[in-house]
Amino acid sequence: MAESILIGGVWSGARSGGTIPVCDPADDVVIAEIADGAGEEAREAVTAAASAFSEWRRETARRRAVILRRVAELLRRDRERLAAVMTAEQGKPIAEARGEVDYSASFFEVAADLAPHCGGELVPAADPMRRILVRPEPVGVAAIVTPWNFPLAMVARKAAPALAVGCSVVVKPDERTPLSAIELARLAEEAGVPAGVFNLVTGEPVAIVEAWLDDPRVRAISFTGSTEVGRLLMRQASRHLARVSLELGGHAPFVVFADADFDRAVDAAIASKFRNAGQTCICANRFIVEASIADRFAEALAARSRELRCGRGRDAGVSTGPLIDDAAIAKVEAHVEDAVSRGGRLRCGGERLRLDGLADRFFAPTVLDGLDPSMRMWREETFGPVAAVARFESEAQAIALANDSEFGLAAYFFTRDASRLMRMAEALDYGIVGANDSLPSTAEAPFGGVKQSGFGREGGRWGFEEFSNLKYVSWKL
Numbered sequence: 001m002a003e004s005i006l007i008g009g010v011w012s013g014a015r016s017g018g019t020i021p022v023c024d025p026a027d028d029v030v031i032a033e034i035a036d037g038a039g040e041e042a043r044e045a046v047t048a049a050a051s052a053f054s055e056w057r058r059e060t061a062r063r064r065a066v067i068l069r070r071v072a073e074l075l076r077r078d079r080e081r082l083a084a085v086m087t088a089e090q091g092k093p094i095a096e097a098r099g100e101v102d103y104s105a106s107f108f109e110v111a112a113d114l115a116p117h118c119g120g121e122l123v124p125a126a127d128p129m130r131r132i133l134v135r136p137e138p139v140g141v142a143a144i145v146t147p148w149n150f151p152l153a154m155v156a157r158k159a160a161p162a163l164a165v166g167c168s169v170v171v172k173p174d175e176r177t178p179l180s181a182i183e184l185a186r187l188a189e190e191a192g193v194p195a196g197v198f199n200l201v202t203g204e205p206v207a208i209v210e211a212w213l214d215d216p217r218v219r220a221i222s223f224t225g226s227t228e229v230g231r232l233l234m235r236q237a238s239r240h241l242a243r244v245s246l247e248l249g250g251h252a253p254f255v256v257f258a259d260a261d262f263d264r265a266v267d268a269a270i271a272s273k274f275r276n277a278g279q280t281c282i283c284a285n286r287f288i289v290e291a292s293i294a295d296r297f298a299e300a301l302a303a304r305s306r307e308l309r310c311g312r313g314r315d316a317g318v319s320t321g322p323l324i325d326d327a328a329i330a331k332v333e334a335h336v337e338d339a340v341s342r343g344g345r346l347r348c349g350g351e352r353l354r355l356d357g358l359a360d361r362f363f364a365p366t367v368l369d370g371l372d373p374s375m376r377m378w379r380e381e382t383f384g385p386v387a388a389v390a391r392f393e394s395e396a397q398a399i400a401l402a403n404d405s406e407f408g409l410a411a412y413f414f415t416r417d418a419s420r421l422m423r424m425a426e427a428l429d430y431g432i433v434g435a436n437d438s439l440p441s442t443a444e445a446p447f448g449g450v451k452q453s454g455f456g457r458e459g460g461r462w463g464f465e466e467f468s469n470l471k472y473v474s475w476k477l
């Protein structure tokens, strides 16, 4: 496994011989060693990608679609094995890992469906003796930098459209969870993606990503991760004006009106909040509930949260895995302490769990009542299994509270009033709005945020645009 770098169809270790251990976050057992690649490997990967690009872009879109569909089939064929790898490296429950394999396959399917239909268009010109032909062209080599929370799907969501439009890619997965991306690279080879079109460099991020953004041949970077790193990458990308697509942090409000279908809202809240132990950019963070039902709602959330079973993701019946590392659990703890010190009331949870034989990295599913804007968890993403409940009296106040965030990725609201439904959808300042829906992610929709959550869209035909340049041909008759 230390041969985890794929450049031009050849797997190798790091030139330095350096390796990084990959640990199961549930128990700290080392499950693999990966190559600690750096600038040299990163530059070689770009050379391989640049040379493969000239042929890949000339493949017919239909041929590229056949190969991408094959990648999806292979992902589905190996679903169980891939889910086990993902759970071991990331900690999420096995059922969620299976879902993520399916989700990943769906990005390749949608890309394969759309690729043959993304031609150009002939635009009527003002001059009757002129024709304007507009055609999308692949930008060239695209750098893909992905996070640890969705170690397979985030690579798929970026690589599938990039490959579909004819780009070649250099991929850098998070060093804590690189194994799913390595598996995907192997399946891409098996599916017939030509050598050099999909390259993978594992290792610590700084040297690799700097080398890519220092290289004028890299024409786009697509990144999912923190807002802080996103800003840094944007500055670095300005050197050669590489296109930038950033899917950054979120801090989703979840508004529940008294007229909502109560049980449905509770189910949706649990599904959104505790997905991946709360380590999801779009998971609900601030529950903003109409005052007349807030006690009942908070208590219903607490009752359901108490039923969630924490443990090793691979064990039957487990719904909440570990947090990814010690810093992550320390942050959750600090947010809860801060909220309690400012008057927040714990309805359940609120502390680390000591589970036999497992790492000290499990946080009890928590419901905290009395959330208010003075608390850290009102401003910052907790990224853990904590549902915090605030109250509102009017629709206008609900909107103001929901929009009171520098982030703008996803927002949710629950109501049965059809007019309010449209008013809320329009008023929420977010890239994704779930109207009576807390799990909006799907490969055919444009995933992405506004404000400090970044820009750029992933999914559907919009995902193609991030990796395409428009050329127009002005054609004189």
Ligand code: SIN
Binding pocket: 149, 150, 224, 247, 279, 280, 281, 282, 441
């Ligand atoms: C994310 O956390 O960024 C991904 C979540 C999703 O795709 O649903």
